[in-house]
Amino acid sequence: MTINEIQDELVEEFSLFSDWMEKYEHIIQMAKELPMIEERYKKDENLIKGCQARVWLHAGFKDGKVVFTADSDAIITKGLVSMVVRVLSNHTPKEIVAADLYFVDKVGLKEHLSMTRSNGLLSMIKQMKMYALALQSTLNVN
C-alpha cells in the first residue's frame, strides 16, 4: 500500500467511532501494535525529547525501504506513534520525505501536533523525515 492508501485506511477506521472515548480506546489499542524498538536501541541518542512523554525511535533500512521501530512511556503517545509508524514504515526514503501526513488532522487528532502538547509527535515526524532524507542523500551519492 502507498503512504496515502494507509492514511486513508486510518481515516476510514476512525470514521467508525462516534465519540472520543472509542477513539482514544482505539489509539490505546494501537499502542499495543507498535513495532517495538529493540532494547539495545532504546538509548539517549534515539530519544526524541518532548516535554513530557518520551519517545524512542529507530530507523532500519531493508531492501531499499526504511523500517521504523519505536516506543514511548506514555500509552496515548505510543498509540499516536504507532499510527505514524504504520503510515511511514516500509516505504522508500524518497516516499517518506515527500509524504504529506494529512491523516492526523482528518482523524481529529490535530491538537496532538501542536507545540503545547509537548508529546514529541511533531519532533518525531521531523526526525523520521530526517532519517529518510539522510538515507536518500546517501543513496544518491552511491
Place this chain on the structure above:
Amino acid sequence: MKTGTVEMDEIIAVNTIRKDFPILATTVNGKPLVYFDNAATTQKPWAVIKAIENYYTQLNSNVHRGVHHLSQRATDAFEASRKKLAAFINARHDYELIFTRGTTESINLVAHSFGKQFVNAGDVIIISALEHHSNIVPWQMLCEEKNAVLKVIPINEKGELLISDFKEMLDEKVKLVSINYVSNSLGTINPVREIIELSHQKNIPVLLDAAQAIQHLPIDVQELNVDFLAFSGHKMYGPTGIGILYGKEKWLNQMPPYQGGGEMIKTVTFEKTTYNELPFKFEAGTPNIEAAICLGAAVDYINSIGLQNIQQYEHELLEYTTDKLSVINGIRFVGTAANKASVVAFTIDNMHPYDVGVILDQLGIAVRTGHHCTQPLMDFFCIPGTIRASLAFYNTREEIDILTEGLKKAVSMLA
C-alpha cells in the same frame, strides 16, 4: 473544619463570584470548562478586563515623560497602581516596588544586581529542593560567573524543608537565601518566618519567591521583615507580562541597575551617566503600562473579596479535594505537607501523567501534567511528573466531583 455547603457558601458566594470571570462559562469538547490550572495562570475578572479596555480607550500614553494631559493621567494611574500594590503587601515605601515582567525577571534582577555588588568567589547562595527552575537557574548562572557555591535545603518525603539542615548551612559565607513561600509543584507553605529570622540572626538577607503565595494568603513584608519579595500579576487575576520586585530600600539603593536605557537615568553624557532614584533606577525603558495599571484593578478585586476569605475557602476546597480523590484506586499524593496551599499533585499507579491529562482534557478538565518546571524535585520523588490540580476561589466542590469522575474514567481506560 467542616466542608458543608452552608459553611463554604458563607465564606464566598461562589456561584455569584463565577459570573465575574467570563471565561469560566467556556465549553471544551462540548463540556463545561473545569479549570484547575490556576498555579500556571489564573483567569481574569471583568474588573481587570474592563480596566484593559479603559486604559486603551481613555489613558494610553507614555509615562513619566510628556507634559501633556494624557501622559499625566497615564503616569498618575501607573503610580496609583504601584501605591495599591505597596499597600497590598504593606511595604513601607511605594518606591520599594519595582515593576518587572514577572517573578522570573524579579529574581533575575536580584541575581544580577545584588550578585554584582555582594557575591564573590567562594560565597554561598542558598535555595531549596522545592524551587521552580526560575529560582534555580538565575543563581546557577550567578554562581558560575562568580565562582560562588549554590547550596540546596533538602526536604522530607512529605515535601517539607528540613530546617535543622538549613540551620547548619548558615555561616558567614552565605550571602543570600532565596526560597519560595509556597511550592508550585506540591503546595507546601514554607516556614518563611523562621527562615527569615534564622537568616537575619547571621545578617543574611532573604528573597521570597511569592509567585504561588500572593494570591492565596495575606503577605505583610514589614511584619515578615523580608528583604526581597517577587511575584507575578497573572497568577493573581491580573494581566500577564507584569510582576513586582519588592526590595528593602537599603538593599535596592546599594544595588547597581539591572538594565540600561531610558527612564533609569538622571543625566547622560558620553563620558558618564548618573542613575535615577528608586524605583526608576530599575525600570529601564517603557514599562508594560497597561498591565501595571490593570494589576491595580486585580488588587482592588482581590481586596473586595478579601484574602482571608479566599484563604479560608481554598483551604476548605483543598480538604474536600484530598478526601474525594483518595477513593481513586492507585492514587499517590505527591506533597503531603502539614501546611499546604490549594495545590493537589498526584500520580496514579504507573500511569503516565500525560495520558491522564489527555483523557481529562477530553472531559473539559484542565489540569497540568509534567514536571512543573521542578525537575530536581521530580527526581527526588523518582517520578517523571505528576498530575496537578491547582485550585482557586472560583472553583467549586461540584467541579471536584467532575474531576473525581474523570479520573475514574481515565483509570478505566488506561489501566
